[in-house]
Amino acid sequence: MDTDQKIMQIPLPTLKRLPIYYQYLTKMEREGVRDVSCAKIARDLGLVAVQVRKDLQLTGAVGRPKTGYQVSRLMRALSSTLGYDNKTEMFLVGAGSLGKALMGYKRFQEYNIGIAAAFDASEAAVGLEIGGTPVLPLSKFPSLCHRMHVKFGVICVPAEAAQEVADMMVSSGIEAIWNFAPVTLDVPDTVIVHNENLTASLSILLNKYKTSHPESERD
Amino acid sequence: MDTDQKIMQIPLPTLKRLPIYYQYLTKMEREGVRDVSCAKIARDLGLVAVQVRKDLQLTGAVGRPKTGYQVSRLMRALSSTLGYDNKTEMFLVGAGSLGKALMGYKRFQEYNIGIAAAFDASEAAVGLEIGGTPVLPLSKFPSLCHRMHVKFGVICVPAEAAQEVADMMVSSGIEAIWNFAPVTLDVPDTVIVHNENLTASLSILLNKYKTSHPESERD
DNA sequence: TTAGTATCGATATAATATTATCGATATAAA
DNA sequence: TTTATATCGATAATATTATATCGATACTAA
Incomplete structure (x- = not known):
């Protein structure tokens, strides 16, 4: 029930951004970053925070006020949405x-x-x-x-x-x-x-x- | 004054479709087709006619009722817009x-x-x-x-x-x-x-x- | 414990893109 | 010559996407 596998229609523009977030998070993870906020993601990727938040909401990811999103959980949500789970x-x-x-x-x-x-x-x-x-x-x-x-x-x-x-x-x-x-x-x-x-x-x-x-x- | 070189901001979704039209027209030209209508383009490319017409309007292309667009002129309009004119x-x-x-x-x-x-x-x-x-x-x-x-x-x-x-x-x-x-x-x-x-x-x-x-x- | 603040989540607004509609026009047929 | 029709061009309506706003919440520090 953690990463809800709900299948939903994701807008194409959002779908195009999701892999970018995933790649970005891969880098963050490698650098040992635990949590990351929409504001930071947006800054680093040249987007705006609201858009990032809205995109991530569509993957079922949940963040925490003041902390942001837990990198590992966010990556799970994204990889599930993007189909990286299955070979x-x-x-x-x-x-x-x-x-x-x-x-x-x-x-x-x-x-x-x-x-x-x-x-x-x-x-x-x-x-x-x-x-x-x-x-x-x-x-x-x-x-x-x-x-x-x-x-x-x-x-x-x-x-x-x-x-x-x-x-x-x-x-x-x-x-x-x-x-x-x-x-x-x-x-x-x-x-x-x-x-x-x-x-x-x-x-x-x-x-x-x-x-x-x-x-x-x-x- | 034929192919008006006006520089305008073309919406990105349209811009992504323009090269597809161009490639399609290349094929038409090879097949000896003189004129082509939005309806036909749309049918062949899996789009809708109105959208094709609107996209083409942004390139400055002009068509004729009952006939459609002249392939060669349409290609000139597109190649100009897409920057194929200059090396x-x-x-x-x-x-x-x-x-x-x-x-x-x-x-x-x-x-x-x-x-x-x-x-x-x-x-x-x-x-x-x-x-x-x-x-x-x-x-x-x-x-x-x-x-x-x-x-x-x-x-x-x-x-x-x-x-x-x-x-x-x-x-x-x-x-x-x-x-x-x-x-x-x-x-x-x-x-x-x-x-x-x-x-x-x-x-x-x-x-x-x-x-x-x-x-x-x-x- | 309490006040301050960063951040999310949700809702509302604005911008953009798509689709529908309709009059105008050029060709073809009667 | 006149009528019918396919098609464009322009405008209007709808749908989609992006952005702004704001209350709620969790952490931080006094």
Whole structure:
């Protein structure tokens, strides 16, 4: 009854901030900090205290006046909300440079997330092992996916191949897709898609820069 | 006076959608489509027409009743708003697997964006050349950055080193930072920071999955 | 023990973003 | 030429998110 496992719909903007709080708390914990207030979190992360408090309330975390939140309890509330409690195994398709980078990304382990295997259509990639993750032939995906009950798929293939891979993932039992290809995937609405579009993201920076430096607009 | 270069503050949610429209239009153009309506865009991208129309209005694009928007003109409006018109050169620090993946990312070129050089503190990485981008010793960053008037920096170093790198970038003249390290950077507010946090992003998917599959919560 | 204060939690207000509505206009068909 | 209709552009209504305010509570120090 401590960390109430109530499932609730968390606003997306809040949801985007929660992992930031978690990472911040990891650092605090390492430094031996016991308790932390909204005011301090907000100051360190460039936010405002009220917003932090409201965000944290949505995770079921409770603080104490004058003291703030107990770091360890707050982290439990956050990790529960963010799904770090349960081990998450993912299958990745597309062992190009980005796919390889993700395979080698150590940080996922800290959150109980792992890339169980990678798959690629090209002979050249198959057989490699990156960061302990083997690259298997794409044809093995469906059977292995069913057998291992993997529910998370990562798409790192070029745009042209992405929909096809998504279809294969869905028919193999994948229920949530992390998509790095710059296309809008068409999947049943029982399947959750989260798009990661690096170029799109960079564009935001370009626009912000442009907007804040209008003088550079001379041409 | 056709594509009015007015600089205006575009709401962040809209700004995030604009590159998606652009990518979509690229595809349409390739397929030889001349005109496209909000309704079609919305249908294909999983949005609603009114929102698309409102977003596009902010770019200064004008459409015609019954016909929709002319693809080529719409793309010009978008590329202008998103800053694809001017060549953008970036300096990247941290030639680990993620840094290398970015260096090899062909797609940036389509948007007039390039990684001019990469920098790394380790001897092992220096001297490599990935996707045509050389890896130089970190010590060369300040002088080269000043000399080449590079204004965009990409941080791909571990969390511990990120602030230090950011400081160096700022003092070298960098004015906009694309940060892949999971830390909140402390920079002057004349410098724009855009954070890319892969773990945080993945967490959103975990939460969405968890929220939509409450039965898997049994433990 | 009591007064002072930092902080939370809840409620209220304001700002922002989304969605709905409707008149105006350009094309197509009668 | 006239009528019908798809679509835009603008305005209005709604929903969502962010911020401000304030009472309640727990710690600190006199």
